Amino acid sequence: MSQKVSIRFFNNREVRAAWDDSTNQWLFSIADIVGVLTESVNPRKYWSVLKNRLKKTHSELTTSCSQLKMTAADGKRYLTDCFTQQDILVLVEHIPSRYAVQFIKWFTYSDDTIDGKSRTKAYALFEGGLLASLEPGSVKCLQQIHAYLFGGLYDFAGQIRDKNISKGGFTFANALYFDAILPNIENMPETTFDEIINKYVEMNVAHPFMEGNGRSTRIWLDLMLKRTLKKCIDWSKVNKNAYLEAMRKSVTDSSDLKALLEPALTRKINDREMFMKGIDYSYYYESDDPTLEPDQKEV
Numbered sequence: 001m002s003q004k005v006s007i008r009f010f011n012n013r014e015v016r017a018a019w020d021d022s023t024n025q026w027l028f029s030i031a032d033i034v035g036v037l038t039e040s041v042n043p044r045k046y047w048s049v050l051k052n053r054l055k056k057t058h059s060e061l062t063t064s065c066s067q068l069k070m071t072a073a074d075g076k077r078y079l080t081d082c083f084t085q086q087d088i089l090v091l092v093e094h095i096p097s098r099y100a101v102q103f104i105k106w107f108t109y110s111d112d113t114i115d116g117k118s119r120t121k122a123y124a125l126f127e128g129g130l131l132a133s134l135e136p137g138s139v140k141c142l143q144q145i146h147a148y149l150f151g152g153l154y155d156f157a158g159q160i161r162d163k164n165i166s167k168g169g170f171t172f173a174n175a176l177y178f179d180a181i182l183p184n185i186e187n188m189p190e191t192t193f194d195e196i197i198n199k200y201v202e203m204n205v206a207h208p209f210m211e212g213n214g215r216s217t218r219i220w221l222d223l224m225l226k227r228t229l230k231k232c233i234d235w236s237k238v239n240k241n242a243y244l245e246a247m248r249k250s251v252t253d254s255s256d257l258k259a260l261l262e263p264a265l266t267r268k269i270n271d272r273e274m275f276m277k278g279i280d281y282s283y284y285y286e287s288d289d290p291t292l293e294p295d296q297k298e299v
Contacts, residue, residue: 005070005273007280009287010036010106011099012240018068018082027068027082030091037097047081050094061090071273114153115283121149122215122279126272136223137190137199139182139208146209146216154211161210170251172207181206193265196224197258201250218282226269234274235281237264243285 004019006026013036016029034050035043055062064087070080083091088107092100125131130148134141139160147158160182162175173181185206188199200221207213222232238260246257268274 005276007236007277007284009284010103016070016080018070020066020068020082023084025084027066027084028088029070030065030081030083030088033083033088033091034095037092037095037099037103051081054094059094061087061094114150115286117153118149118212118215119279119283121151122219122282123276125219126275131219131223134223136220136227137186139186141223142203142208142216142220145219146212149216150212156210157212160208163210165207165210168248170248173205178206178208182208190224190228193225193229193262194258196221196228197254197261199224201254201257204247205251214286215282218278222278225265229265230269231265231267232269232274233261233278234264234266234268235278238281240281240285 006017006019008015008017013032015032015036017026019025020027030047031043034040034047038046040046051062051065061083064083066082067079068082069077070082071077085107089104092104097103125145125148130144134144143158143160150157160175160178164175165172185199185202188202189195190199200217203217203220204213209216218233218235225231225233242260243257246260250257266274
């Protein structure tokens, strides 16, 4: 079975974690933690120096350090020094950082929120049989994804909205015309990469749900790519700001979006880590942006 992995973001920098079956807990990359706290260009060297200093003081941290293989920026897997959550909190005390308080608050944040619960549901999609049973590119497929992600969290999960919404000064498709708009989108061709992105863009313009459109439609997009091209998007290679800007422009011109997403295509369509990483990045795109879905206004 593939290793369980998780990627979270602090100040737009990755913090990787991997599940350790032997201890039944998450282990976090020490170098990533050092990087976000110090903004060092070489966090591994910083950790090496600190580790030697801790050894001289006989700190218990040096004996509780574990190593797990994690995927690096070059796509290769390397043995990585890791700590448990509790050890990370102790480590923070040894690193002078203006971000210490902010980091601890972020690091100990509970996932007992709508986004947290929905993300957990999204992870479970890979192990469940739902994705394999869906008809990619259909409106029903998108509704089923949305219902799964937000069922029990929103009373409108999976339901096409009957009110108009806007965000960032842009008003999405008028709900009165969904009976005509959505079948037209569903019937759009999806035999090439360009056609699939065109269909994805049109569904984004429609924004058929009151909340949760982006997170649902990115999974919907990957299912179309998987069926037609036997590929999906490695979302870790898609810069957040560039993606959000390309999505804004795609209303009138999708060329930037296509140029951004095509180089990120991968054939790892059945790779658990790729799917989980895609979920982590998808939820990352929805954070810390004033135009994201939680701030949508009914019009």
